[in-house]
Amino acid sequence: MTYKAGIVGAAGFAGIELARLVLAHPSFELVAATSDALAGTPLAKAYPAFAGVTDLAFSTHAEANLSACDVVFLAVPHTAALGMAPALIAQGVTVVDLSADFRLKDPQTYERWYKTPHTAADLLRKAAFGLPELTGDELARASAERARGGAALVGCAGCYPTATSLAAAPAIRAGLVDAQGVVVVDAVSGVTGAGKKATERTHFCFANENLEAYGVATHRHTPEIEQILGLRAGGLVFTPHLAPLNRGLLSTVTMPLSPDAPLPSTSELVQLYRDFYASSPLVTVMPEGQLPKTASVAGTNRAHVGVVVHEAARMIVGIGAIDNIGKGAAGQALQCANIVFGLPETTGLDYVSVPV
Amino acid sequence: MTYKAGIVGAAGFAGIELARLVLAHPSFELVAATSDALAGTPLAKAYPAFAGVTDLAFSTHAEANLSACDVVFLAVPHTAALGMAPALIAQGVTVVDLSADFRLKDPQTYERWYKTPHTAADLLRKAAFGLPELTGDELARASAERARGGAALVGCAGCYPTATSLAAAPAIRAGLVDAQGVVVVDAVSGVTGAGKKATERTHFCFANENLEAYGVATHRHTPEIEQILGLRAGGLVFTPHLAPLNRGLLSTVTMPLSPDAPLPSTSELVQLYRDFYASSPLVTVMPEGQLPKTASVAGTNRAHVGVVVHEAARMIVGIGAIDNIGKGAAGQALQCANIVFGLPETTGLDYVSVPV
């Protein structure tokens, strides 16, 4: 069986990657790729990687017959999804949203961090959080709802929250981390994370041969990470950084051991992480003594995770590597859609990164 | 039906890429990946892109049961293939050689450029040159021989000859190029082209933020390009360059129009090129006004070709973009194997490059 899929905002980096993945997917058929700015332009003209691959052209949001889709992926800026999702859901179309609009369970948290009203708070209650390895139950409910003939809504996790949470969740959920302490997250992203818009920030000559932090104490992924990991307010210091590469995101998470917990060894923690991800085919825990590299997952929907115990400081250092546009955005959205539509979660996502 | 495949020299850049491709191929089964240096090491340890993907480990050349393979890929330095191919062929194993040992039809040319005797000149006559879009007849003969129960031998084209010949052949074979003139090829390769060996040349800090030419007037791909394109001795100046990227090879080929030929327009040439590659699904000719970019084919077996007429100088400028490890090595070898084994040539090669 084939499901009709539409991508709104297909010309952006996450959207076009989704187009690549959906075009090769055995069970989804790409029927619309919208971009108001590029409407009428073939995908292959804007992104020559598609030359010889597809004749599909971008269409406007308006002219795309999205209500005829089984699933619509919203690869749009925040607030835009708030405007589109309700009507689609009402028409029985499952929505997988890559924006921030349906991630935060509490609309007030959304309003505080995004400085705009949340106009679809009722849908929030319905929305499943899309990070399958950690929120499988929510996605299972969404899948069940779709199976009953309803429309599901998934708010996919952001890139930093994905890498960070995969690196931290096994330790935190095992109760090893001090709930009164502060988790410190320093994460580094490639420049695709800054989006397609040409700005000084994304100019080659400014981004190249440079390292910098940004959004210190103010980045909007903060409440999302706190929510996924169940951290108290003030329990997280999150500092994102930019480095000169296209794709890749590495999150280094330093977590204080609970005062009650006996000091685990690194090998015990590696085992705990492996057990945690035993049924997650797209997450691999590195063996003790080996740490994840983003290059090993670039272009894929895989995550590599490592963990080390810092004995002297009684800290756990978890490290997560993903492709920020893959597992951090487009791949994850497709993985969520697979689950919602009852397909094996790796369908159309079983790529292996180019080894060098 | 599944064919058993072995890769000799699987730890190098071309070898490991072949491993990636063969592991995902529906009709070849990877039964041996040899590396004397890394024997016993899991692929996933040496190249963590395979973590969670395969448990296969490298074996020594000696311990691999290559004679039980249907096909063996030789991703080895030149002269090594000379030593291995004869025995494999004699055992009925089809050999797809990625080295230079079976590319040049004339053993004396080999000896002059490689400064070593060609010890299997008889096999040279048997060998098909592996650049499917240009030597389809040779590969068809090899396929027929294998179908009759024999073992085929393919000497795959090198990376620079592939990009260069794809950019030049349509014009040359149409008789548009002055046979007494000189074709000038300036080609630029990413650093994977310099191989896996850690040297000053491949050191990040020396290769990064640098451009240089090398091997001026002496590069060994010169006679290979001359052979494919049927150029007279002295009819080619080939200058390779190195640029700071991993994968990608761009060849700019400047060809003098034959004095007899009427001046074609660029659009006529684009059409001529399109007709030439009409039945080559992995080669795309860019529309007039658009030029190939290596990023559009990185990680794939595709080639993008562009062509422009320089009216004032009566020259044709052909430009070819490939992934030097993909279409320039591993992908092409697999494409040749597909053809030899009677499979559609794109089998297991239908990847689309990550769009950004």
Add this chain to the structure above:
Amino acid sequence: MTYKAGIVGAAGFAGIELARLVLAHPSFELVAATSDALAGTPLAKAYPAFAGVTDLAFSTHAEANLSACDVVFLAVPHTAALGMAPALIAQGVTVVDLSADFRLKDPQTYERWYKTPHTAADLLRKAAFGLPELTGDELARASAERARGGAALVGCAGCYPTATSLAAAPAIRAGLVDAQGVVVVDAVSGVTGAGKKATERTHFCFANENLEAYGVATHRHTPEIEQILGLRAGGLVFTPHLAPLNRGLLSTVTMPLSPDAPLPSTSELVQLYRDFYASSPLVTVMPEGQLPKTASVAGTNRAHVGVVVHEAARMIVGIGAIDNIGKGAAGQALQCANIVFGLPETTGLDYVSVPV
């Protein structure tokens, strides 16, 4: 003695590099750095390399008291210099123009390639072409004029013409190159060459891990190279390329030997080039067997040149490496200014590139 210097268009890549050089120059004092877009912004805010170095802020073109300058550098787009230079010259201010407006001796050539009228054709006759190693006589005349109390006008060479001409001139001026043949130039530039404007072309994610040609048969540096080297119309095929680095430009120039010329050896040519540049302290000819690398001159006003004879094809391959913003723009402008003001040409330009 200190001369007052102004930079118009100081916020662009060439302009800001000039600011860096002038600020450290012993005989020029930077009194104005104009940018209409950034007027009022400290240099250190726009380019934090200047933090802790200077408090100077950009001013508008209008408010800068340029007529009080001894020299004004115009780092502006073409046509803008046409608008500004005449008044400055009339006020006795020496003008060093980095744009294309005063490079081409024939205004009709300018009009054909730049598609706009040349409104200061009389000044063209006055203008010295600024590529000191090849046009020392023109600059000497300009210097003499300034010494007599006049205002000099220099139209500095472009980046591609500089690297190309330095690599080709010794052979051509020695009469070794066939005047009826075609010189083929394939040159590769870093992304600073595409300017400061944030566009898809200069977006990190599109430029990174990519190689491409552009402007084939149409690049405006073509007539400039023809003029410097004295090539006949149709005697040059120039193809520029873009590679993923900030600064660096490598030009590979393939020149047909004159049919009358006896075949020289590479070592003879190296010697000829060394003699040619014997009194040019900023140009170094590589020893036989060694080729120039752009990294070796990055951040400086130096040029490295190599030359090889291709015997079989009777061709000379000359290779020039420069920093496109250094010797290709800002550094060269300052070198010209040094000459015009009677200073040693290396004054304030004696930097050595960071070795790695």
Add this chain to the structure above:
Amino acid sequence: MTYKAGIVGAAGFAGIELARLVLAHPSFELVAATSDALAGTPLAKAYPAFAGVTDLAFSTHAEANLSACDVVFLAVPHTAALGMAPALIAQGVTVVDLSADFRLKDPQTYERWYKTPHTAADLLRKAAFGLPELTGDELARASAERARGGAALVGCAGCYPTATSLAAAPAIRAGLVDAQGVVVVDAVSGVTGAGKKATERTHFCFANENLEAYGVATHRHTPEIEQILGLRAGGLVFTPHLAPLNRGLLSTVTMPLSPDAPLPSTSELVQLYRDFYASSPLVTVMPEGQLPKTASVAGTNRAHVGVVVHEAARMIVGIGAIDNIGKGAAGQALQCANIVFGLPETTGLDYVSVPV
């Protein structure tokens, strides 16, 4: 007055950068640049940045007449300095050591982290720690000793400790940081930090387009940072990372506010940092709202520092950006030498980074 300077280990990345700096220094004369591996080779051959700049060749350590030097810089691996410094000091030669051998005040700490005996513990007591902005008193004593006719010994700070300590010291020395808490340092370095040796780690194709952490909980700069900042054992979690650029090091330091301290504002902290570095011309504190970028200091001996208060977590985030080979190694060594020889500390170090 000119002082004779020798560099031992001049072929490595720090050594050759020192050679560049010393060659242009007005008061030091480079009389020996040693490299046993490259003895006899001109600097300009190994590093063509010096072509046309100097004819100096590397010499062996043995043949260099180091005892005739006023100062010898040791740019050698750890333990090598232990072997060389004592004799030089005994001969009255001032030694500026870039290795780790004379950094740690406690020889037992050295032995624990470097797994080798400290064979010159008496010299340790004499050694000044070389990080001028934080250990000016030690360097003043060393300078006084030299002025009295003695030989000084400086053990220069490592790259990570330099960036980290500059970012943290003002807050810590002001008593704002909880002495019982844990400081978390995540730092990212360019690949020059991994040294000149060609390894898989420094191979372009493995380092490019990749991010990774390494040495988690075990990196040898840990005790050095603890020492400079006066942290208790267990009071630091230091995780270094590698990113794809040549030069640049960014250290993000997350520090818990002392429970007694009133919550400062970011602007108060910026002012506190500015006051702290008021007499340090090579350190610049970024204004509130602006964060340091490594590109702004690349190729120089400058440091840019930023600081932000994380109110919800009661944490201070300090960020330091340096060039790891400049302020992190060679530049700092020369700055220390300037101080020891009574010269202005910026002598020969007043470079401004290329703005793009």
